[in-house]
Amino acid sequence: MDKLTTVDGRAYPFGMKNVDTDIVIPAHWLKTISRSGLGKGAFEVLRKEPGNVFDDPAYVGSPILIAGDNFGCGSSREHAAWALGDLGIKVVIAPSFSDIFSGNAFKNGILTVVLPQAAIDRLMDVAKGVNGTPDPIHIDLESQTVTTQFQDRFTFEIDPFRKHCLLGGLDEIGLTLDQSDLIGGYEAKQAQDRPWIVPAAVA
C-alpha cells in the first residue's frame, strides 16, 4: 500500500447522495481477476450523461472526490475502491460513508473524510472554483485537516490505527501475522470450550 500523508489538488464536485457501489462500478466490470484497470468502468452509467463531472476536462485527474451522504452503500465489492484508485482518487470527502466501503477504501490507501454537510457545500463551491476555474483543496492526514487557499479549515476524525497504517503504507496482513501466537492461543482455547465448532467432515 502506498503511503498517504498529504493530498493537494482539484476535486470532483460530485455531491450525489446514496451513491451505491453499483453506480461506482457496475457488476459486469467485476469479472476481472485483477485489481487494476477498473477506472475505465468507474461511474460508467453517469458518464454517459453529457456534461458529467468525471469527463469534464476541468476535473479529469483530480485526486479528490466530494460526495453526498451514505457514499458507497450496497454491495461489498472492493472493485469500487479499486476503480476510484485507478481513476487517481486518493481522498473521498462526504458527510457519511457505508461501513464496508470505508473499510475497503482504507485497505487500498484511499482516505475517507467525514465532514458536515455545511463543510461539504463549501468545498463543493471551492472545487467548482470561486472565480469559475477549479480551486485546489489540501488534505493533511497528520493534522487531520482539510484546508483551502481561502482560509477554510475543517478538521476530521479518523481511527488512530487506520491513520497509522495510511501514514506508513503498512500491510495489515503482515501486522496480524506477527500475532500468530495469540491467534493460536485463541484456537486452542476454543478447541477446548467449543470442540464442535469445526465443521463435520463431508465425505
Next chain:
Amino acid sequence: MVKARTLYEKIWDAHVVERRPDGTCLIYIDRHLVHEVTSPQAFEGLRLAGRKVRRPDLTLAVPDHNLPTTPRRDADGKRIPIADPESAQQLAALERNAPEFGVRLIGDADAEQGIVHVIGPEQGFTLPGTTLVCGDSHTSSHGALGALAFGIGTSEVEHVLATQTLLLKQSKTMAVVVDGVLAPGVTAKDVALAICGTIGTAGGTGYVMEYRGSVFRDMSIEGRLTVANMSIEAGARSGLFAPDEKTFAYIEGRPMAPKGADFEAAVAYWRTLHTDEGAVFDKTVVIDAADIVPNVTWGTSPEDVVAVTGVVPDPSSFADPSKQAAAQKSLDYMGLTAGQRLADVAIEHIFIGSCTNSRIEDLRAAASLLKGRHIAAGIKHAMVVPGSGLVKRQAEEEGLDRVFLDAGFEWREPGCSACLGMNPDKVPAGERCASTSNRNFMGRQGPGSRTHLVSPAMAAAAAITGRLTDVRELLNNKEGVVA
C-alpha cells in the same frame, strides 16, 4: 454482578483474540464462505506473498454469481463451456485456487451448488454464535440463525484467509421490534421492505441489528433468512435473530453441523445466546405488524417503498431537497410519474430467485398462486431460479417445477441470476421487472433495467395479471378472476 449484554455483545466478546487500547479488536472468524467474484485477487495476494490459508477446514468455496442458469453439463456429463470468457475465467480461477489452498469447493454442477447464502445454512455450515464472513454484502443473511455474519471486501477476504481474523471496531446495537401478527398475504419480504422504508438505506449504518418481537419469533427460519438478508439494505452490516428451538431443529442433521453429543453440547451453548434482561440497545425502532402491507418499491433505492395499494410519491413531498432531486431522477429512470397508481404499472419480466427469496418456502408461496393459472400476455419473460441444487430437487419432488412450467415460467439451474448483471440473465433496458431480489439500484439487473422489489407471492401475482398487483386480491379469489 455480570453486566447484562445484548446477543451481539455476547458473540463479540466470545471472539476477541486481542483488545487494543483504542478499542480495536482482533476478532476470530469461525466461518468463511468464498465465491468466484471477490476471491481471485485475494488468493493471488496470498500466492505473491507466499502465504497459506490458515484454516481451510473453516472455509467453504462455491461459485454462484457468474454461472449461467442454463444446464452446465451435456448428456454425457461434459461441461458446457460458459460463453463469456471473463466469467469462465473467474470460475476457472476458483477451481484452481480452492484445491491449491486446500479449501473444499462445491463444484458448479454438484447437487449442493447454489447461492453462497443459501448453501451455508442448508449445509449446516452456518451455526448460531459463530462469526461468519464472505466477500458479499448479503452475508448478513446468516444472522437468521444467530451467527454474527457480515460482508467484507477482497482485502479482508485475503486477511481472513491468511489469519482467520479481522481487525474490527465494535458496532453500535439497534433493536428492530415488530410485535403483532402479520396479515394474510404479508410476508417476511414485506417486513424487510417496511424496515428499509422506515429507517432508510443509511439508517442502520454503524449498527448491528437484532430482530425482536413476536413477528420474528413466529417467523420460519427461511423467513428470518429473508429479513436478515436485507439488513444491509437498511445500512446494517449484520442483523441477528436469537437462536431458538426452530433454529436447533433446522440445523440438526445437516451435513456439516455437529452430530450426536457434539450437537447436544452445541445446543446447550446456543441456549445462552440471547439478549439479557436489562441489556441496553443504542437505538430501538418499533414497527407495528398491523401497519405492514404487501410492499413494492417505486424507485432506485430499497428505501423507496410504498404499499402496492398506494401511488408513486411526488418528489416535492420529501422534506429533504437532495431527496427531492434523487426521487425525480429515480422516477425519470423508472419511467413513472408522481401520483400514478402502483397497481396500474405494467410488468414485462418476472424474476423469482436470489439469496433473498429462492428457498423452498418462497417457491411454494409463488407456486400456490400460480397453480392452474398462466402468466399474462404482456409478460415477455418469467423465470424461477432455485437457490440451490437441493432446493431445486426438493421443489421437483413436490411438483412445483410443473406448476411453474405450466404457468409459463422457465425453471432454471441455481445461481445469483438476474439479481445482478453478471451472468446472461438480465432485464433489457427500459423494461420492467417484478423481482424477488434485494436491490433496485439503477442498472442492477442489467443496463437500463427497471426493478420493482416484491415478495415471491407478489411476483407470482404480477405474473398472473401482467401488472403490479396486491396479492390479497388473488388470495381472496381462487378462481383467478381479478377485478
